Amino acid sequence: MKQEYNFSRRFFLKTSSALGALAFIPKGVKAFYEEVKNFIVPAKEQIPLKVSINKKSYAIKADTRTTLLDLLREDLNLTGAKKGCDHGQCGACTVHVDGQRVLSCLTLAATLPGKEVTTIEGLANGDQLHPMQEAFIACDGFQCGYCTPGQIMSAVACVKEGHTKSIAEIKEFMSGNLCRCGAYNGIVESIQKVAAQ
Numbered sequence: 338m339k340q341e342y343n344f345s346r347r348f349f350l351k352t353s354s355a356l357g358a359l360a361f362i363p364k365g366v367k368a369f370y371e372e373v374k375n376f377i378v379p380a381k382e383q384i385p386l387k388v389s390i391n392k393k394s395y396a397i398k399a400d401t402r403t404t405l406l407d408l409l410r411e412d413l414n415l416t417g418a419k420k421g422c423d424h425g426q427c428g429a430c431t432v433h434v435d436g437q438r439v440l441s442c443l444t445l446a447a448t449l450p451g452k453e454v455t456t457i458e459g460l461a462n463g464d465q466l467h468p469m470q471e472a473f474i475a476c477d478g479f480q481c482g483y484c485t486p487g488q489i490m491s492a493v494a495c496v497k498e499g500h501t502k503s504i505a506e507i508k509e510f511m512s513g514n515l516c517r518c519g520a521y522n523g524i525v526e527s528i529q530k531v532a533a534q
Contacts, residue, residue, distance in 0.1 A: 388449045390415065391459025399446050406430045406441035409456060417457035417486045421515075428514030431487035432456045438494040440513075457486035460493065468534060469493050472527035480518035488514050492528045501532035 383398045390413065397412055406423075409415040409432070418441050421429030425443040432441045433455040460467040469492050472478065478492075479485040491514045495501060500510040507528050508521075516524065 384447065386446060386450065388446070388454065389452070390454040391456060392453070401445075401447055403446045404442055405432065405434075405439075405444040405446050405449065405454070408446040409441060415456055415458055419483055419486060421484070421487075426515075427484070427487075428491060429484050429487040431490040431514065433490060433494065436497070438491055455490075457490060460489065467493065468531050469496070469527065472530045473523070476523045476526040476530060478520055478523040478527040480516075480520050484514065484516045484518075488516065488524055492524065492531070495528055496532050501528060504529075 381400045381402070384401055385396065386399045386408075387394065387396050388408070389395075390409070395413060397408075399408055399412065403412075406418055406420060409418055410420065418432050419429035420442065421427035423442050425440045428440065430441040431438050433439070434444065434449070435452050436455075461470060466474075467489075469489050473485065473489055473492075478488065488511070491511055495507060495510045498510075500506050504525055507525050511524065511528070
C-alpha cells in the first residue's frame with residue numbers, strides 16, 4: 338500500500354524558512370562564544386625559557402602555564418617521564434630537580450631557570466646503565482614498564498636520601514609511586530640491592 342503525503346506550499350515555505358534560519362545560528366553562537374572566551378580567559382603568554390636538562394641547555398619559548406612534564410614530552414621530545422594521572426598522585430612523571438625528586442606534572446617550567454633537571458634519559462652514563470636501572474632488570478622490578486621511569490627516579494632518591502634502613506621505610510618512601518602491575522616486591526629488592534653496594 339502506497340502512502341501519499343500532501344504538503345501545502347505554506348508548509349514548505351515555513352519549513353524552508355525555519356531551516357534556512359537555523360543555518361545562520363551556529364555562526365552567531367560561535368562568534369558570541371569566542372568573544373566571551375576571549376574576554377574571560379586570558380591569552381596564552383609565551384616567555385623565553387632557558388633550562389638545563391640532563392646536562393644540556395635548551396632555550397625555548399613556553400607558555401607560562403606549561404608544566405615540566407609537558408615541556409619534556411611535547412616540546413623537547415623526552416618521553417621517559419610518563420603522564421599517568423596528571424594530578425601528582427601516581428609518580429609516573431617523577432624526575433630530579435637539583436637532585437631532589439619532584440612530580441613534573443605539578444612543577445611549572447617557568448620555575449626551572451638556574452636549576453638542573455635530570456630525567457630517566459639522563460640517568461645512564463652513555464651506554465653504561467645506572468646501578469638502579471641494572472638492579473630493576475636483575476630483580477624484575479617492572480612488568481609493563483609504564484611506571485618504571487618514575488619508579489627508578491624515586492628509587493635513586495630513596496637510596497641517595499638514606500631511606501633504606503628497612504623494607505617498611507623503603508615502602509613508605511616509595512608510596513607515592515604506583516604500579517598497577519604489582520611489581521612492588523621486585524622494586525623493593527632492587528632498592529635494597531643498590532643500597533647494599
